[in-house]
Amino acid sequence: xxxxxxxxxxxxxxxxxxxxxxxxxxxxxxxxxxxxxxxxxxxxxxxxxxxxxxxxxxxxxxxxxxxxxxxxxxxxxxxxxxxxxxxxxxxxxxxxxxxxxxxxxxxxxxxxxxxxxxxxxxxxxxxxxxxxxxxxxxxxxxxxxxxxxxxxxxxxxxxxxxxxxxxxxxxxxxxxxxxxxxxxxxxxxxxxxxxxxxxxxx
Amino acid sequence: xxxxxxxxxxxxxxxxxxxxxxxxxxxxxxxxxxxxxxxxxxxxxxxxxxxxxxxxxxxxxxxxxxxxxxxxxxxxxxxxxxxxxxxxxxxxxxxxxxxxxxxxxxxxxxxxxxxxxxxxxxxxxxxxxxxxxxxxxxxxxxxxxxxxxxxxxxxxxxxxxxxxxxxxxxxxxxxxxxxxxxxxxxxxxx
Numbered sequence: 001x002x003x004x005x006x007x008x009x010x011x012x013x014x015x016x017x018x019x020x021x022x023x024x025x026x027x028x029x030x031x032x033x034x035x036x037x038x039x040x041x042x043x044x045x046x047x048x049x050x051x052x053x054x055x056x057x058x059x060x061x062x063x064x065x066x067x068x069x070x071x072x073x074x075x076x077x078x079x080x081x082x083x084x085x086x087x088x089x090x091x092x093x094x095x096x097x098x099x100x101x102x103x104x105x106x107x108x109x110x111x112x113x114x115x116x117x118x119x120x121x122x123x124x125x126x127x128x129x130x131x132x133x134x135x136x137x138x139x140x141x142x143x144x145x146x147x148x149x150x151x152x153x154x155x156x157x158x159x160x161x162x163x164x165x166x167x168x169x170x171x172x173x174x175x176x177x178x179x180x181x182x183x184x185x186x187x188x189x190x191x192x193x194x195x196x197x198x199x200x201x202x
Numbered sequence: 203x204x205x206x207x208x209x210x211x212x213x214x215x216x217x218x219x220x221x222x223x224x225x226x227x228x229x230x231x232x233x234x235x236x237x238x239x240x241x242x243x244x245x246x247x248x249x250x251x252x253x254x255x256x257x258x259x260x261x262x263x264x265x266x267x268x269x270x271x272x273x274x275x276x277x278x279x280x281x282x283x284x285x286x287x288x289x290x291x292x293x294x295x296x297x298x299x300x301x302x303x304x305x306x307x308x309x310x311x312x313x314x315x316x317x318x319x320x321x322x323x324x325x326x327x328x329x330x331x332x333x334x335x336x337x338x339x340x341x342x343x344x345x346x347x348x349x350x351x352x353x354x355x356x357x358x359x360x361x362x363x364x365x366x367x368x369x370x371x372x373x374x375x376x377x378x379x380x381x382x383x384x385x386x387x388x389x390x391x392x
Contacts, residue, residue: 012375012379014382015375015378015379015382016375018320018378019324019371019374019375019378021320022320022321022323022324023324023339023342023343024343025317025320025321026241026321026324026325026328026340026343027237027240027241027340027343027344027345028237028345029236029237029240029246029249031232031233031236031246031249031250031253032246032250035232035233035236035250035253036228036229036232038250038254039228039232039253039254039257040225040228042254042257042258043224043228043257043258043261046258046261047261
């Protein structure tokens with residue numbers, strides 16, 4: 001028997017005991033007193049925080065919904081306003097008494113009948129009132145509209161009768177507005193002056 | 203909306219009983235949960251916070267609490283996971299060595315110093331073990347934790363727990379023997 005064997009066994013036993021003792025104390029840490037109370041308080045605080053978070057979330061969602069409703073109302077009311085505006089600005093189709101359709105902006109009521117009345121007054125006062133067709137025939141080349149003048153100047157070489165027929169067709173298609181000589185006389189010619197060059201201040 | 207009195211009463215009682223149940227669980231297992239967390243984190247403050255987090259998680263699943271057969275193992279598993287997560291998040295957790303030691307009550311200064319040295323040595327030796335062995339051994343050191351509970355926490359068979367524990371203890375014993383022999387050798391030389 002080896003004399004060192006019991007010694008080794010004792011050492012092993014000692015090491016084993018040391019290990020057991022150390023392992024037993026390894027995780028035997030005692031918490032600070034009142035751990036349960038702190039944990040319960042923590043849970044309660046967490047619960048209230050969660051509840052508050054829900055309240056905030058609900059309030060936020062409600063605010064978003066209200067905002068969305070307001071935006072939707074604003075957006076839905078805007079197209080109506082724009083359509084109203086366009087109906088006001090767009091020219092209206094009016095049918096005249098003789099069946100022709102005229103396109104033009106709505107004028108004040110007095111304009112049509114008023115002009116008729118003034119024309120009648122003019123006739124009675126002895127002043128010469130010319131119908132639009134008469135004016136077109138008797139007008140001097142200066143009084144004619146620019147496009148008519150151009151046409152007439154360019155068509156001098158062509159057949160006179162063909163130009164007349166074309167004019168009559170155009171006149172039928174686009175009846176010229178009633179123009180009064182008295183109205184034309186009131187128009188003052190514009191004086192165009194050449195602007196003086198801007199002097200430098202410095 | 204009108205609720206019948208019985209429904210209101212039953213709801214109130216259920217909420218009340220749930221709170222009571224939760225309080226009972228906290229009072230019964232708080233210390234155990236703390237020790238599981240401490241076994242992983244090795245820091246009192248961190249272990250307490252981990253225990254707190256564990257019970258908050260339990261509170262979130264308070265309805266399931268009544269249906270759980272082994273509450274200890276269930277709690278240990280949650281605490282283990284929480285502690286492991288915390289250790290992963292904050293790897294540089296201060297150890298006990300960083301904190302001032304309070305004098306132990308009832309034991310002498312020499313004995314206290316020896317015990318602290320012993321613990322520090324054991325910690326260092328456990329740290330050198332492979333992860334599977336280390337985890338199993340750490341959980342086995344927690345007070346009254348059975349191999350069945352350890353198996354449930356680590357999600358491994360109980361036989362594996364026993365094998366791992368044996369292997370871990372064997373390795374530790376070898377390390378202790380090496381240290382003892384080295385000490386004896388140093389004593390003979392001096």
